[in-house]
Amino acid sequence: MKQSLFSARLSNGIVVLGEDLPGLESVAVAFHTPAGAIHDGPGRCGLANLSGEMMLRGAADRSSREIVEALEGAGIQWAQSVSTSHASFAGAMVARQLPVALPIYADILRRPRLPEEELDNARQMVLQNLAGTEDDPGHRVMQALRQLHFPHPWGMPSEGLSADVEGIGIGAVREFVAAHVRPAGTIIAAAGRIDWDDFVRRIERLFGDWDSGATGTVVPGPRGERVRHVPHDSQQTHIALAWSVPPYREDASYEASAALSVLGGGSSSRLFSEVRERRGLCYSVSAGYQTLRDAAAAVCYSGTSAARAQETLDVMLAEIRRLPGTIQEAEIERVRARAKSALVMQQESSAARAGWIAKQWYHLGTVRSLAEELARYDRLTVASVEAWLAANRPAGLTVVSLGKEPLEVPIEVPA
Amino acid sequence: MKFLHERLPNGLDVIAEVTDSALSTSVGFFVRTGARDETDAEWGVSHFLEHMVFKGTTDLSADEINRRFDWMGASANAFTSEEDTAYHAAVLPEQQDEVTSLLARMMRPALREEDFATEKLVILEEIRMYDDQPPFGADDRCRAAFFGAHPLARSVLGTVASIESLPVEAMRDYHRRRYAPGNMVLAATGAVDFAALVESARRHCGDWEPLPTPPRRAAAPVRPAAGEQCIVRPGSVLEYAVRLSAGPPGDDDDRFAAKLAAAILGDGSGSRLYWALVDTGEAEQATLHHQDFLDAGMFATQLSCDPEDARALLERILEVYRRTSEEGIGTAELEQHRNKLAGRWVLLGERPRRRLFDVGPEWAHSGTYRSVADDLRTIEGLSLDDVRRVLDRWPLHGPGTTVLAGPLGADPSP
Numbered sequence: 131m132k133q134s135l136f137s138a139r140l141s142n143g144i145v146v147l148g149e150d151l152p153g154l155e156s157v158a159v160a161f162h163t164p165a166g167a168i169h170d171g172p173g174r175c176g177l178a179n180l181s182g183e184m185m186l187r188g189a190a191d192r193s194s195r196e197i198v199e200a201l202e203g204a205g206i207q208w209a210q211s212v213s214t215s216h217a218s219f220a221g222a223m224v225a226r227q228l229p230v231a232l233p234i235y236a237d238i239l240r241r242p243r244l245p246e247e248e249l250d251n252a253r254q255m256v257l258q259n260l261a262g263t264e265d266d267p268g269h270r271v272m273q274a275l276r277q278l279h280f281p282h283p284w285g286m287p288s289e290g291l292s293a294d295v296e297g298i299g300i301g302a303v304r305e306f307v308a309a310h311v312r313p314a315g316t317i318i319a320a321a322g323r324i325d326w327d328d329f330v331r332r333i334e335r336l337f338g339d340w341d342s343g344a345t346g347t348v349v350p351g352p353r354g355e356r357v358r359h360v361p362h363d364s365q366q367t368h369i370a371l372a373w374s375v376p377p378y379r380e381d382a383s384y385e386a387s388a389a390l391s392v393l394g395g396g397s398s399s400r401l402f403s404e405v406r407e408r409r410g411l412c413y414s415v416s417a418g419y420q421t422l423r424d425a426a427a428a429v430c431y432s433g434t435s436a437a438r439a440q441e442t443l444d445v446m447l448a449e450i451r452r453l454p455g456t457i458q459e460a461e462i463e464r465v466r467a468r469a470k471s472a473l474v475m476q477q478e479s480s481a482a483r484a485g486w487i488a489k490q491w492y493h494l495g496t497v498r499s500l501a502e503e504l505a506r507y508d509r510l511t512v513a514s515v516e517a518w519l520a521a522n523r524p525a526g527l528t529v530v531s532l533g534k535e536p537l538e539v540p541i542e543v544p545a
Numbered sequence: 546m547k548f549l550h551e552r553l554p555n556g557l558d559v560i561a562e563v564t565d566s567a568l569s570t571s572v573g574f575f576v577r578t579g580a581r582d583e584t585d586a587e588w589g590v591s592h593f594l595e596h597m598v599f600k601g602t603t604d605l606s607a608d609e610i611n612r613r614f615d616w617m618g619a620s621a622n623a624f625t626s627e628e629d630t631a632y633h634a635a636v637l638p639e640q641q642d643e644v645t646s647l648l649a650r651m652m653r654p655a656l657r658e659e660d661f662a663t664e665k666l667v668i669l670e671e672i673r674m675y676d677d678q679p680p681f682g683a684d685d686r687c688r689a690a691f692f693g694a695h696p697l698a699r700s701v702l703g704t705v706a707s708i709e710s711l712p713v714e715a716m717r718d719y720h721r722r723r724y725a726p727g728n729m730v731l732a733a734t735g736a737v738d739f740a741a742l743v744e745s746a747r748r749h750c751g752d753w754e755p756l757p758t759p760p761r762r763a764a765a766p767v768r769p770a771a772g773e774q775c776i777v778r779p780g781s782v783l784e785y786a787v788r789l790s791a792g793p794p795g796d797d798d799d800r801f802a803a804k805l806a807a808a809i810l811g812d813g814s815g816s817r818l819y820w821a822l823v824d825t826g827e828a829e830q831a832t833l834h835h836q837d838f839l840d841a842g843m844f845a846t847q848l849s850c851d852p853e854d855a856r857a858l859l860e861r862i863l864e865v866y867r868r869t870s871e872e873g874i875g876t877a878e879l880e881q882h883r884n885k886l887a888g889r890w891v892l893l894g895e896r897p898r899r900r901l902f903d904v905g906p907e908w909a910h911s912g913t914y915r916s917v918a919d920d921l922r923t924i925e926g927l928s929l930d931d932v933r934r935v936l937d938r939w940p941l942h943g944p945g946t947t948v949l950a951g952p953l954g955a956d957p958s959p
Contacts (some may be wrong), residue, residue: 153568
């Protein structure tokens with residue numbers, strides 16, 4: 131398949147990426163600035179999230195309301211989010227609206243007003259969302275898992291902690307934005323119906339004279355305990371497990387994610403077949419691969435009635451233990467087919483592709499072509515996956531349960 | 546983009562929206578059956594049957610079905626609603642025959658007793674899962690109260706009691722009646738080879754017995770009940786409220802204007818409710834959307850906020866509705882939301898797997914086809930008068946049913 135990928139670097143360090151997707155009417159653009167939650171700082175968990183929200187509350191000569199009216203008036207589907215590594219602003223639109231969108235995003239990134247009179251409303255909005263996540267058991271169990279498994283501050287919830295958010299002042303927000311929303315480390319990616327040369331010219335004009343600040347460094351702290359039960363008044367007990375696997379930028383990540391796909395990636399996966407299909411223990415059960423730049427985790431999840439939760443955990447652990455040495459050729463064939471079709475279908479969504487090429491750059495410092503990505507899946511074999519598993523048997527599991535009663539976690543789990 | 550249709554002698558409709566430039570093909574069977582077609586004794590059978598369809602046929606095991614979908618790289622799933630049951634898969638174009646054949650064979654499931662017993666446990670877990678999640682059943686309870694004696698009152702999942710007491714024979718009988726070829730549509734979108742699709746349909750579905758198409762139960766017009774109920778969840782942090790009021794049904798020309806009115810008043814961003822309650826941090830969520838059925842329609846208001854604020858904020862929402870109805874809306878506001886909706890439509894329209902969910906049900910419900918361009922023309926033609934008419938005909942601050950779920954009403958003593 132013919133593919134048109136482009137990249138450029140401005141003198142201030144901004145990386146500009148593009149992919150022309152013929153056949154689409156739309157274009158999606160995403161601005162990822164390095165103002166992620168790992169820079170929150172002690173006692174200020176949620177600072178990045180609150181700052182991201184504040185950046186939309188007025189920029190240059192537009193008020194909060196005028197920003198939204200300008201974006202939506204041009205039919206732009208906009209989104210703002212904060213992750214561990216980035217504060218991101220994105221928009222998807224009919225291609226002819228791109229020239230309207232770009233100056234608005236340039237104002238948000240470069241000239242946010244950060245008005246003190248909006249801080250209380252923004253804070254309340256963040257606190258409301260945090261309260262909402264307290265009521266969502268699936269969200270809570272995964273948040274606890276990440277917090278225990280990854281070293282501090284990579285495991286901290288990027289949405290924040292209520293107690294910390296309560297105390298953040300406007301000074302902290304302004305300092306945070308000044309220090310971390312900066313060109314060095316910023317990735318701007320567009321995918322869809324784009325004219326690459328025109329796009330780069332516009333980005334250069336809007337962002338070329340943006341001064342670069344210093345790079346922030348984060349010192350990794352300790353991780354949390356291995357086993358935790360979170361009391362929650364619910365009928366179901368939620369179970370989440372994690373262990374360490376190589377991050378995406380390491381070649382072995384393909385073997386790792388293939389092994390996890392065999393374990394719990396599709397409806398023919400081991401966990402789905404054994405836990406749901408054969409035993410009817412739950413509605414959802416899965417295993418997947420979650421990566422940061424320098425660390426990654428295998429993550430398994432299930433939710434089931436309290437009375438059947440122990441059996442569910444035991445069967446999940448048995449399937450994890452059984453994995454090395456038992457991978458079948460047909461299973462690897464299915465992993466390849468699923469990955470290939472997901473990659474190709476991703477090309478039908480401009481927003482998905484803009485997100486994907488930015489993610490690749492952040493992890494790899496380059497964008498792999500579709501052909502190269504597919505070739506990597508073609509190179510997977512039973513032998514390569516088994517060799518990786520033999521050297522990296524699942525061990526040191528983090529186990530979190532959430533529900534009325536704690537579960538018995540066998541001593542030999544970290545074996 | 547072109548639309549094609551053929552009907553097999555046994556009544557099965559085969560339709561496709563063909564986009565030559567698409568990279569994938571989506572295929573689905575849409576059955577004109579859902580919760581509204583169930584009797585009291587069958588409550589939850591449509592959705593339970595949807596699960597059982599994946600348990601295999603007399604010559605195809607559940608494992609074999611799962612393996613085949615994964616081997617094709619298919620993104621396969623199914624859903625059941627009040628009016629539809631759908632089985633769908635997105636694949637690369639070279640897998641079209643394979644996936645159509647698999648889906649077609651699945652439509653004649655074995656419905657084995659032992660599979661039924663195991664899957665019953667999964668359904669019960671699904672019911673508990675939703676019951677543990679916001680809005681803690683407020684949506685189902687509100688619909689039940691709003692629709693009263695109308696068949697749309699029935700929840701899709703059923704209840705623990707209705708599922709536990711359902712015998713396998715009732716499911717077999719329901720399947721025989723409802724999965725008649727004349728009551729089904731085979732739909733495809735994206736890079737579709739239509740001749741091959743029709744050929745697959747003939748080969749795998751041509752011998753399905755052409756039973757008479759079952760009628761949908763005749764229903765009296767909806768008489769929305771006005772009132773309020775509480776579901777007490779002492780452990781919940783926020784209060785969740787759902788309010789339903791009448792809106793244009795699916796066969797009403799005003800259904801697009803209703804969606805625009807809902808966006809202006811209560812879209813997730815940039816709407817009147819957003820600026821009044823969400824931007825200020827008073828509510829976690831305050832939205833309005835319009836949903837239409839064959840013979841009924843409704844506007845659904847959803848609110849989540851601190852429990853002690855819930856009643857006051859519900860009043861404020863009604864005040865926003867009342868003021869909008871009295872003062873009307875401005876041209877710029879109309880344009881903003883019209884462009885937003887149009888932009889959303891273009892983006893959704895680019896994805897064949899998403900288009901299938903418009904094209905399939907539209908044909909199943911009304912036997913008509915609307916292209917993305919048709920929808921865009923309708924959206925772009927909407928005027929201030931259209932929105933005004935909707936708000937006059939279906940006053941949002943008029944009678945409605947409200948259900949609150951959360952700590953409100955709980956015994957204050959621990």
